Amino acid sequence: MDWKSAFARARRGLRExxxxxxxxxxxxxxxxxxxxxxxxxxQNLGEFGQRWGQSNHLSVYLADDAAxxxxxxxxxxxxxxxxxxxxxxxxxxxxxxxxxxxxxxxxDLSSLPADVFPASLEIELANGTPVQRLEGLAQRLGxxxxxxxxxxxxxxxxxxxSLLRAGRGLAMGLALLVSLCVLxxxxxxxxxxxxxxxxxxxxxxxxxxxxxFVRRPFVLEGAFQGSMSAFLALxxxxxxxxxxxxxxxxxxxxxxxxxxxxxxxxxMVGLLVGGALAGAIGSALSLRRYLVV
Numbered sequence: 675m676d677w678k679s680a681f682a683r684a685r686r687g688l689r690e691x692x693x694x695x696x697x698x699x700x701x702x703x704x705x706x707x708x709x710x711x712x713x714x715x716x717q718n719l720g721e722f723g724q725r726w727g728q729s730n731h732l733s734v735y736l737a738d739d740a741a742x743x744x745x746x747x748x749x750x751x752x753x754x755x756x757x758x759x760x761x762x763x764x765x766x767x768x769x770x771x772x773x774x775x776x777x778x779x780x781x782d783l784s785s786l787p788a789d790v791f792p793a794s795l796e797i798e799l800a801n802g803t804p805v806q807r808l809e810g811l812a813q814r815l816g817x818x819x820x821x822x823x824x825x826x827x828x829x830x831x832x833x834x835x836s837l838l839r840a841g842r843g844l845a846m847g848l849a850l851l852v853s854l855c856v857l858x859x860x861x862x863x864x865x866x867x868x869x870x871x872x873x874x875x876x877x878x879x880x881x882x883x884x885x886x887f888v889r890r891p892f893v894l895e896g897a898f899q900g901s902m903s904a905f906l907a908l909x910x911x912x913x914x915x916x917x918x919x920x921x922x923x924x925x926x927x928x929x930x931x932x933x934x935x936x937x938x939x940x941x942m943v944g945l946l947v948g949g950a951l952a953g954a955i956g957s958a959l960s961l962r963r964y965l966v967v
Contacts, residue, residue, distance in 0.1 A: 676887070677890075679887075680887075680890035680891050680894060681891075681894065683890075683891035684890075684891040684892075684894035684895050684898070687867060687871070687891055687892070687895050688895060688898065690870075691866075691867050691870070691895075694863060694866060694867065695863065695895070695898075695899060698859050698860065698863040698899055698903075699899055699902050699903050699906065701859055702855065702856055702859055702860075702899065702900070702903035702949075703903045703906040703907045703910070704907075705851075705852045705855045705856070705903075705907075706852060706903050706904045706906075706907035706908075706945065706949060707907040707910055707911060708848060708852070709845075709848050709849055709852045709907075709945070710907050710908060710911045710937065710945060711911065712841075712844065712845045712848050713845060713937060713941055713945075714911065714915075714936070714937055715841065716838075716841050716842065716845050717935055717937060717938065717941065718934060718935050719837065719838060719841055720838060721935055731796070731797070731798060731799075732796075732797040732798075732799060732808070732811070732812065732824065732825070732826060733794050733795075733796055733797070733824070733825040734748075734752075734794055734795040734796075734797065734815055734821055734823075734824050734825075735792045735793075735794045735821070735822045735823045735824070735825065736792065736793045736794060736795065736820055736821065736822060737819070737820055737821065737822040738792070738822070740793075740819070740820035740821075740822075741819075741820065744818070744819055744820035745763070745795075745820050747820075748795070748815075748818050748820050748821070749761055749763065749795060752795065752797060752815075755811070756800075757799050757800050757807060757811070758797055758798075758799060758800075759798045759799060759800050760797070760798040761795055761796070761797050761798075762795070762796045763793070763794075763795055763796075764793060764794050764795075764796055765793050766792065766793050792822065808826055809826065812824040812826050849948075852952075853948075853952050856900050856903070856949065856952035856953055856956055857952060857955060857956035857959065858956070859899075859956075860896045860899050860900060860952070860953045860956035860957055860960070861956045861957065861959060861960035862960075863896075863899065864892050864895065864896055864956070864957045864960045864961065865960050867892065867895065868892065868960075868961065875888055889958070889961050892957050892961055893954050893957045893958050893961070894954075895957065896953040896954050896955075896956055896957025896958070896960075897950040897951070897953045897954040897957070898950075898953065899953045900948075900949035900950050900951070900952045900953025900954070900956075901946050901947075901949045901950035901953065902949075903949055903953075904945045904946050904948070904949030904950075905946060905949075907945070908937075908942055908945060908946075911937075912936070915934075915936055919934055
């Protein structure tokens with residue numbers, strides 16, 4: 675197959691129909707930008723869920739009247755368990771200091787006394803600890819006199835899992851919608867380009883050109899539209915990410931202890947390749963139906 679000739683004719687077609695293709699690429703870039711933002715949100719949400727879901731963190735809040743001997747005994751029991759890797763006691767004053775350090779409302783909350791923040795034992799469990807074991811440990815800890823409440827964060831993880839599943843479904847639906855938009859926009863654009871080059875196509879057919887020879891540059895033009903739209907969307911997202919990263923990192927670090935991540939190289943390559951494939955398919959489908967050769 676003479677791809678060199680196909681690329682040359684595709685470049686000429688892009689130059690001649692640059693205004694038409696510019697409108698198409700601009701429209702598709704908005705769709706790809708929406709998809710890229712959804713993927714970025716999903717990646718950061720997944721990273722957050724992985725970080726906190728694998729931490730196996732347990733908070734044991736101590737009663738206000740807990741005796742020092744009872745707390746010491748509780749800590750000895752915890753440190754003797756095989757699934758417990760680390761136990762750290764956080765006093766009310768330490769809890770208040772950590773909260774104030776992470777809060778952006780220092781002036782409004784500076785008058786809060788340390789008693790508002792309960793003392794606790796922060797427990798890190800070994801990775802892979804079964805959920806049943808975690809719940810059983812929480813129930814046993816709740817029977818100690820020094821314990822006021824045990825927080826396993828299980829309800830939080832359940833809500834996070836539901837949010838992740840809903841987000842994945844939304845991203846898949848958005849990807850399908852973007853694919854349909856690419857097929858429609860590229861298909862209509864190629865039809866207009868074919869209509870403007872009808873005489874050229876007729877001459878090539880009279881000279882013995884095959885169907886594949888005629889279709890090949892249009893498919894390349896469709897692939898260019900899709901990939902260029904995805905590239906522009908990634909460029910806009912990168913610019914917005916660089917401008918807003920510092921502010922977003924501050925908020926995320928204070929709230930979740932994580933930093934904002936950009937799309938992985940695999941996701942970016944997937945967007946570019948997916949855009950090119952969708953554009954090529956849209957062009958091929960359009961030619962199959964409307965190009966008589």
